[in-house]
Amino acid sequence: MSLTRRRLIQTAMGIVVCRVSGLPTSANATSRDSAPSRPGIAAERIDGRAKVTGQKIYARDFHARDMAGWPRSQWYGLYLHALSTEHVFLGVDLSSLSQVSRPRRIVLADQFTSSPALPAGSAASASPESGEQPRADAGPARVEFNRPLDLECDLMVRPGHVPNYLGQPVALLLFDSAASFRAARAEMQFNDAAFQSYATETSQSAGMGEVYPPETIYVKYQSGEINFSYAAADAETYLSESPGFRRKIAQALAGDPSLVSQPIACDMGAVDPMFMEPETGLAWYDGHEQTLNIVLGSQSPDGDVSDLAVMFGATDAPVKIGAVNLTNCFPGGGFGGRDSSPFSLMLALAAPFSDGNPVRLELDRYTQFRTGLKRHAAKVTGRVVAGPDMKLRAIEAELELDGGGRRNLSSSVAGLAAFSMGSGYRLPMADISSRAVQSANVSAGSMRGFGGPQGVFAIETALDELAARQGWDPIALRRANVLGTGDQTIAGGPVLQSLRFDEMLDAAEAHPLWKERDSLKASNTKSGRSYGTGLALSMQAYGSSGNGVVAAVHLEPDGGVRVETSGVDMGNGSATTLAVVVASVLGVNASRVVTAGYRLWDQTGLTVDDEHGLGWQDPKWTPKSVSSSSACLTAFHQVHAVQETARALFEGSLMAAARLLWQRPELSSETVAWKDGLLLAAEGNLKPLSLPQLAAVIHTEGLPHGALGHGFYQGSWAEADFPSPAGTLHLRLDGLSFYSGTADAPPVMALRQNASGTGAAAKRYVRTLFAPSLNIVALTVDHATGQVDIQNVVTILNAGRIHVPELVLGQSQGGIAMALSYALLEELADGMDGPAGGGVNLTGYQVARMQDVPLATSYQPGGRAQELIILPEVPEDGGTGRGIAEAVMTAVAPAISNALRDATGRRFSSLPITPSKILQELAR
């Protein structure tokens, strides 16, 4: 069966067919070679054997020769990067390159059209046969690329213009051999200025310092009968009413002398995701088929392929493209750094200029640092105000995030950073504004935490400081203020889930690492070590204000189950999780999971266009197609889509087959159950049925052998009735189709009835899904060197249902390592002294290693451990898991700062807290 997914995109030049397919080898997640597993339990990662044996599964592993139907010849692309945002870029001069290093072609943007909607460029080829120095000359006709949605600057800097940001591509060099590419890279590395020229006079780069709109403003005022908030106010008048309520807040706070005000003043530097595989890809323009073929490892394949179709849809595009084929590989790490990454565009840009040869773009680590998306640096100022009863009254804060020079989800990240300032606390008054600003730095994106790390660090260190100054117990302060069901978030949205902060605080208070912290400190002091304990909590959101998910579940002719999901497994274990969660419905684990199922959305038959304003009354409308992949969308969202779709297949087809085999046409699905992979009926005289038996009947009788479901969550799941061969099914889905007939036949939509979903008001809740987490950190600090050693970490986590315990533990452990790494080690300078200068690598950029993290998993006095305490599942969870990929990480950094406060009496509020900062503060 073809595993290719297909989609159509309309451009000015006509319809572009977009396809995304799995790996070119057989390494897509399959359990067929894996250790045997029991239903519902993962014996190992479904993709584990391919990874542990070094198979070709990452984009870095593929060359043109590995791709069926591609030419074996391969060119290499190398971009030169802007060195200034204060001078006009004039051009490149490669005349000093040695002969072996000379590119076959240079592509500059000086002949791209100057239309504001279009980044421009043209090819100018040298003639290697003539022995001339390659140069960008007047070249042939002007060509143009459409600027993909959200891209506000040129893909490449046009000569005569000031670069928008440092590291922006200024030229593309193309080489026809690996030897010349590598020789050129080596010759030019750390010597960029020798090959680029800039005007001497100073100029201004457009937009520098401006806000990437929109700015986020959360003003909340609850007093007596007045209830004003982002969620409660009229969306049309919220912004105009906000200033008035700001004044009311200021008046309320000024009028009560008993209130205690704690300043907020902290900052954190940019962080590189430092995923292990530098971005790499292949691009081949097949002129005969007018097809652009791309090999990539992306977190957002759907967005990437759409952008590429748009990009080449320009009237004067250098090549005519009727189709885009994206082969999406396993990403070698992601952490948000491969979500809407500019890499895919830069890769595709090279394809038309390589004379029909495939082009490989492989970043080295220096270039990955130089161009890869970062976590936003941030500065937060303001104050938190409490009464003498420890009850929080208000928070006022301004957040400014460094979005870098190329807009990339920055305003959304700034928005969630603002929301995270409320953390898990009741705050009757709030006045928060948050903005991301354009700078010359490398672009920032949606790196792990999506604003949570910035906001939570600010509020949790401020609360700790408040407690310390007032002599309040840090846990008592939090207990007096934590949110519970029925409360409202800082945006005014309702708390719909069971958060259980009280239980978490109780567990923390009783834990010996906290309970005995004074005696532990005393004993360490006796040993000459400065020791401190800190605590922080977080209410990290998972999902966005509205998420669409799509999944397909197939019963193969041999009885095996295959799952397709729109999600990408970045290593978090999505594929493994989705393989085991079907067992509760279909009796076995899936034997194969296909990720990045880009075709699925188009096959649903749904649309997001509500042209007649019918909303849920339109049986084909849904508010959201599919959300881009993030690790925290698996446990709740994707699992729901897979299980509910599996239920549709079970109720709508397998039960029909079972009734035929058992000759019991009225048999209810409530009277059957799975055991050891066999379907058993409560009637004892009916012979158990195997999946191969059921599959045989399904395939011979023409019953559906697969189902395709779409779900939408916004405070609750949309639900509807759907027709099926076994009667009407009520599902928490808003779209359902069945696959019948031949294996490659498209699915047929089961038109929904009686659909219901949340209204537009729920979108104003901002977030309704949370994974509460609390961290206790104990550390020692060396006053002579400033060195901090993390001794113990205790994490208390509300994760809901645990689908695969090992994956949850792994996410927690990875989150802690990443958190202490960015809290203490990871430092990037601004401007050309930082990654944009091309000189940053792991020699200087320190990330946590084995010796930096506690490796035991159970706390023992005197030992070094990280202990994870997961709250037991409760009925209020409804059997659902929570996305915890970011949750455990977020509160670690403030807990470290709080522990340092305990150890030294000093507040460290600037991340990373490096030894030099510690020594400087201690010497003050």
Next chain:
Amino acid sequence: MNITFTVNGTPWQVPASRGDELLIDFLHDDLGLTGTKLCCGVGVCRACTVAIAASQGEAEEPAAACSTPLSGLDGAAVTTIEGVSAGPQLLPVQEAFLQHFAFQCGYCTPGFVMASKIFLDGLALAPPPDDLDAAIVSALGDHICRCSGYVRYVAALRDVATAVIAAKTNNP
């Protein structure tokens, strides 16, 4: 003059003029062996670790393929991740990594496998260390894993190492 060495038992000869080329590029470009992963390219992260015996029969040492020029390989025997296990039969440490869910994205895994193999081979020959965890950190502490937080790698390796030590104790 040629540089002669083996990769996973297969002999190769390259002209001395290619001596400055890096082993990782030779593995990827010439042999199509892409299991050895490039990450930092400067020998710091150890993702590209391979096993090299300076000459046939000598003990293997871990080496960063991204920083090893072909000129240094004359007479050497190189083993990559593709050479440590044949078919479905994996090394015990590979099985342990699977059972412990030691890795996530998996890009660093071949490097961890290679370093672990060399560590375990050495463990079978030398007296058992006083502090096994310290010995593991000493052997693999330079390896970077960005996803897993190391805990499960160490637990898996600890299990296999303990078994190696026990087997040696029982069959001295």
